Amino acid sequence: xxxxxxxxxxxxxxxxxxxxxxxxxxxxxxxxxxxxxxxxxxxxxxxxxxxxxxxxxxxxxxxxxxxxxxxxxxxxxxxxxxxxxxxxxxxxxxxxxxxxxxxxxxxxxxxxxxxxxxxxxxxxxxxxxxxxxxxxxxxxx
Amino acid sequence: xxxxxxxxxxxxxxxxxxxxxxxxxxxxxxxxxxxxxxxxxxxxxxxxxxxxxxxxxxxxxxxxxxxxxxxxxxxxxxxxxxxxxxxxxxxxxxxxxxxxxxxxxxxxxxxxxxxxxxxxxxx
Numbered sequence: 001x002x003x004x005x006x007x008x009x010x011x012x013x014x015x016x017x018x019x020x021x022x023x024x025x026x027x028x029x030x031x032x033x034x035x036x037x038x039x040x041x042x043x044x045x046x047x048x049x050x051x052x053x054x055x056x057x058x059x060x061x062x063x064x065x066x067x068x069x070x071x072x073x074x075x076x077x078x079x080x081x082x083x084x085x086x087x088x089x090x091x092x093x094x095x096x097x098x099x100x101x102x103x104x105x106x107x108x109x110x111x112x113x114x115x116x117x118x119x120x121x122x123x124x125x126x127x128x129x130x131x132x133x134x135x136x137x138x139x140x141x
Numbered sequence: 142x143x144x145x146x147x148x149x150x151x152x153x154x155x156x157x158x159x160x161x162x163x164x165x166x167x168x169x170x171x172x173x174x175x176x177x178x179x180x181x182x183x184x185x186x187x188x189x190x191x192x193x194x195x196x197x198x199x200x201x202x203x204x205x206x207x208x209x210x211x212x213x214x215x216x217x218x219x220x221x222x223x224x225x226x227x228x229x230x231x232x233x234x235x236x237x238x239x240x241x242x243x244x245x246x247x248x249x250x251x252x253x254x255x256x257x258x259x260x261x262x263x264x
Contacts, residue, residue, distance in 0.1 A: 029249070054221075057241050058234065058239070114188065116183075
């Protein structure tokens with residue numbers, strides 16, 4: 001699979017739906033279904049998930065391992081809300097798709113990140129003059 | 142979902158450490174895929190764009206940062222606890238990588254809100 005044609009859309013925002021009435025929420029659901037439905041019909045959607053509003057963050061290792069648990073998030077907390085993995089011909093196309101997401105109207109920001117064939121370690125490896133790939137091509141779903 | 146945050150943790154690694162971490166990471170990921178506990182994993186390019194308010198597109202602040210996302214795994218496990226145990230094995234942790242563990246949602250939060258309001262209204 002050519003990772004270069006794949007882009008990850010990461011949706012970050014607060015729980016903006018709490019500010020809306022039931023009718024407004026239904027309207028956004030309908031708009032989102034339409035946007036998403038059209039996208040699925042093009043065959044460009046490889047994966048998508050909403051994320052639950054709780055998290056754990058792990059740092060350190062061995063005796064220094066720390067787990068910071070959070071959740072349920074406060075409504076005002078900016079957090080990663082979900083992702084969409086798309087197939088697109090270019091970053092510009094992925095951006096054009098992201099721009100049509102109804103969530104943008106409610107303060108969500110969308111990071112558009114190309115998938116990489118290289119592990120981030122390869123970046124450092126090149127700085128060190130190490131030739132070849134550090135990690136074999138990772139499999140994807 | 143495991144979200145790997147940080148683009149500076151591997152900056153100071155020597156060539157030997159690089160190889161060790163790379164080997165360990167590959168073994169970790171392969172083991173998870175083979176056992177069916179991971180269904181996908183991908184690193185992300187260091188570039189990208191952000192679409193924000195009024196659909197304005199800006200360059201990502203992807204300079205070295207502890208928060209920038211470098212990649213992700215999608216796990217299939219039975220509980221948050223199980224995901225945490227797996228996350229603690231991340232070979233980047235001794236060097237300062239941060240692993241965010243997020244459960245995927247059973248349903249869209251907007252749909253959940255409507256359902257809750259309907260339940261309250263009919264209670």
